[in-house]
Amino acid sequence: xxxxxxxxxxxxxxxxxxxxxxxxxxxxxxxxxxxxxxxxxxxxxxxxxxxxxxxxxxxxxxxxxxxxxxxxxxxxxxxxxxxxxxxxxxxxxxxxxxxxxxxxxxxxxxxxxxxxxxxxxxxxxxxxxxxxxxxxxxxxxxxxxxxxxxxxxxxxxxxxxxxxxxxxxxxxxxxxxxxxxxxxxxxxxxxxxxxxxxxxxxxxxxxxxxxxxxxxxxxxxxxxxxxxxxxxxxxxxxxxxxxxxxxxxxxxxxxxxxxxxxxxxxxxxxxxxxxxxxxxxxxxxxxxxxxxxxxxx
Amino acid sequence: xxxxxxxxxxxxxxxxxxxxxxxxxxxxxxxxxxxxxxxxxxxxxxxxxxxxxxxxxxxxxxxxxxxxxxxxxxxxxxxxxxxxxxxxxxxxxxxxxxxxxxxxxxxxxxxxxxxxxxxxxxxxxxxxxxxxxxxxxxxxxxxxxxxxxxxxxxxxxxxxxxxxxxxxxxxxxxxxxxxxxxxxxxxxxxxxxxxxxxxxxxxxxxxxxxxxxxxxxxxxxxxxxxxxxxxxxxxxxxxxxxxxxxxxxxxxxxxxxxxxxxxxxxxxxxxxxxxxxxxxxxxxxxxxxxxxxxxxxxxxxxxxxxxxxxxxxxxxxxxxxxxxxxxxxxxxxxxxxxxxxxxxxxxxxxxxxxxxxxxxxxxxxxxxxxxxxxxxxxxxxx
Numbered sequence: 001x002x003x004x005x006x007x008x009x010x011x012x013x014x015x016x017x018x019x020x021x022x023x024x025x026x027x028x029x030x031x032x033x034x035x036x037x038x039x040x041x042x043x044x045x046x047x048x049x050x051x052x053x054x055x056x057x058x059x060x061x062x063x064x065x066x067x068x069x070x071x072x073x074x075x076x077x078x079x080x081x082x083x084x085x086x087x088x089x090x091x092x093x094x095x096x097x098x099x100x101x102x103x104x105x106x107x108x109x110x111x112x113x114x115x116x117x118x119x120x121x122x123x124x125x126x127x128x129x130x131x132x133x134x135x136x137x138x139x140x141x142x143x144x145x146x147x148x149x150x151x152x153x154x155x156x157x158x159x160x161x162x163x164x165x166x167x168x169x170x171x172x173x174x175x176x177x178x179x180x181x182x183x184x185x186x187x188x189x190x191x192x193x194x195x196x197x198x199x200x201x202x203x204x205x206x207x208x209x210x211x212x213x214x215x216x217x218x219x220x221x222x223x224x225x226x227x228x229x230x231x232x233x234x235x236x237x238x239x240x241x242x243x244x245x246x247x248x249x250x251x252x253x254x255x256x257x258x259x260x261x262x263x264x265x266x267x268x269x270x271x272x273x274x275x276x277x278x279x280x281x282x283x284x285x286x287x288x289x290x291x292x293x294x295x296x297x
Numbered sequence: 298x299x300x301x302x303x304x305x306x307x308x309x310x311x312x313x314x315x316x317x318x319x320x321x322x323x324x325x326x327x328x329x330x331x332x333x334x335x336x337x338x339x340x341x342x343x344x345x346x347x348x349x350x351x352x353x354x355x356x357x358x359x360x361x362x363x364x365x366x367x368x369x370x371x372x373x374x375x376x377x378x379x380x381x382x383x384x385x386x387x388x389x390x391x392x393x394x395x396x397x398x399x400x401x402x403x404x405x406x407x408x409x410x411x412x413x414x415x416x417x418x419x420x421x422x423x424x425x426x427x428x429x430x431x432x433x434x435x436x437x438x439x440x441x442x443x444x445x446x447x448x449x450x451x452x453x454x455x456x457x458x459x460x461x462x463x464x465x466x467x468x469x470x471x472x473x474x475x476x477x478x479x480x481x482x483x484x485x486x487x488x489x490x491x492x493x494x495x496x497x498x499x500x501x502x503x504x505x506x507x508x509x510x511x512x513x514x515x516x517x518x519x520x521x522x523x524x525x526x527x528x529x530x531x532x533x534x535x536x537x538x539x540x541x542x543x544x545x546x547x548x549x550x551x552x553x554x555x556x557x558x559x560x561x562x563x564x565x566x567x568x569x570x571x572x573x574x575x576x577x578x579x580x581x582x583x584x585x586x587x588x589x590x591x592x593x594x595x596x597x598x599x600x601x602x603x604x605x606x607x608x609x610x611x612x613x614x615x616x617x618x619x620x621x622x623x624x625x626x627x628x629x630x631x632x633x634x635x636x637x638x639x640x641x642x643x644x645x646x647x648x649x650x651x652x653x654x655x656x657x658x659x660x661x662x663x664x665x666x667x668x669x670x671x672x673x674x675x676x677x678x679x
Contacts, residue, residue, distance in 0.1 A: 027610065075510065075513070076513050076514070099510045100510060101478055101508050101510045101511035101514075102400060102478075102480060102508050102510065102511075103437070103475055103478055103508065103511065104511075106400060106405065106406070106407065106437045107437040107438060109405055110405065110406065110436050110437050110438045111438050114436075114438060139579075139609075139610060140609065140610075141608075141609040141610045141639075141640055143640070144609065144639065144640060155555075156555070157553065157554065157555020157556070157558075157559075158553050158554075158555060158609075159551070159552060159553025159554075159555050159556035159607050159609070160553070160555035160556055160559060161555075162607055162609045162639060163556070163607055163638075163639075166607070166638065166639055183554065183555070185400055185402050186400070186402065186405050210555070212555055212558060213558070215402040215403070216402070216403050217402075217403075220403065236559075238555050238558040238559045238562060239558045239561075239562065240562045240565065240566075241561045241562050241564075241565040241571065242558060242561065242574070243541075243543065246541045246574075247541070248541060248554060248557070248558050248574055249539040249553075249554025249555075249557060249558070249574065249576045250554045250555075252402070253554065253558065262562075278562070278566055279559060279562060279563050279566065279663060279664065280559055280663070281662060281663060281664065
């Protein structure tokens, strides 16, 4: 099984007619994702290589039965796009767009929680989600992941996620679902949201978690792992050497007031029984070891 | 800087002391004469501790204003040379408070902090007397109501005479934080003027951190112009690269922020020190590599360069071609080591192969490449 998405997920791409939306929308379809629609109020009735374009998410849902959306709308339009998706009736929203103002993120996170409690937002500023062999929504290169299980991956960083998928594939280890939650200050989906679902998913036997400096999401995840998880977790935290007060590429990746350091996060995870690697390769090796020891692959 | 923060606050109706930003001694004296004495002459620098460094002085007449302006302009405060002064009408202070709004990432709500102990560093208050800080979590959908603000002010145990003024200023400060797209708005100290019976509350200092992502809906050019960037950071900013200057000697280029951060860590793990963080982004544009390599090679600290690429949708051979094209266009002094992995890594490596030599090396893993980069820089590998 997989979490959040599977082979029955039908996706509408908001911004399918833009260059990024078109490029990744078509790549996702090529991978096997059910890319059922795109939206653009000015181009309703047209199509992108056979994918019908509708004026709104609501229209796309009514016509195609889409139950997920993927947002490639530029940052200024993201707040409206997220609400349009929720009001349009999809239950899973993946927002790839980076550079969304923090005030907008904080607002729509709380708005969704209040008015659309059944809607799960992933992102913004995330690479998306892939359940290898079933569904790939976003910008992950599908072929670097091996389908099946027993590993679930959740990550704040795009390229480090690829690295993890790649290393597991080299060792012939499959992945149930790989979720890129993104590096922004208010991510729609948290580590804990994913850990909870991986814990409940019978095909996921172990979890790989990739974090980075900033905030306290890893510490909260450690608390969850210690108290609520039975499945083993291997982890890597990027940014041991990042200086305080400097944003390291991701809006959320900043050590401020001595909080959010990589060392603090690694300590918290180790205390929760997580195997923590010093670099992505080492974390991958630790995951492989866990899987092999248990005879899961 | 403070004066910009105050202008920002004033645009949201927050009462601040009248003042002028000036760059010369004569303008400082003219501003002081116009505002009326006493005035405070304040250094405008992007660093704390200016009071201790002699960068804030009270002037009661024209002669003193001139004397202080002459002293403070050009003053070196922790490596920052004072080029701008803020001349401000002095306030009689009855009490000093602290107020701020920021995002609580853990609660995913806005966090307001208010304390009757102002004028000192709030971090030290938080450590020594955490109960002295009244906190309020605000759902961004609801915003801060007058009623909630009033309860919050009461909880902070400010002088009751300050309640009405504080409620008014805090609701405005919240608007400035939200509508102004700030990551932080902070007043320290927030003052109750003397005599306290006046009930007048106003912002004696102003600190604002703007969210760069929201620039599209604001006119922030003047703030942009005053951001502190070193030469390397400015060049990278102009080339649209994610760059942070550091103090080490191994130049870093990686595709992706996480990978770049991880590259720094691995260099450190093998005993080296990175000169920078640089995320060249997705794609394989030779132009981006030209900019990235040029910025790094112009850095006198850099003794070797480590290019760390993981191919995803952009394939290994595309990136390899981008790098080779870039290297054909510029002359790079420092030796380079490349680690290329991921999609079509073998094809990419085959393209790099004929170009390899002393100045351009290749390693299969991040760790090996980091060791080579440190060796090439003359460092000691752990």
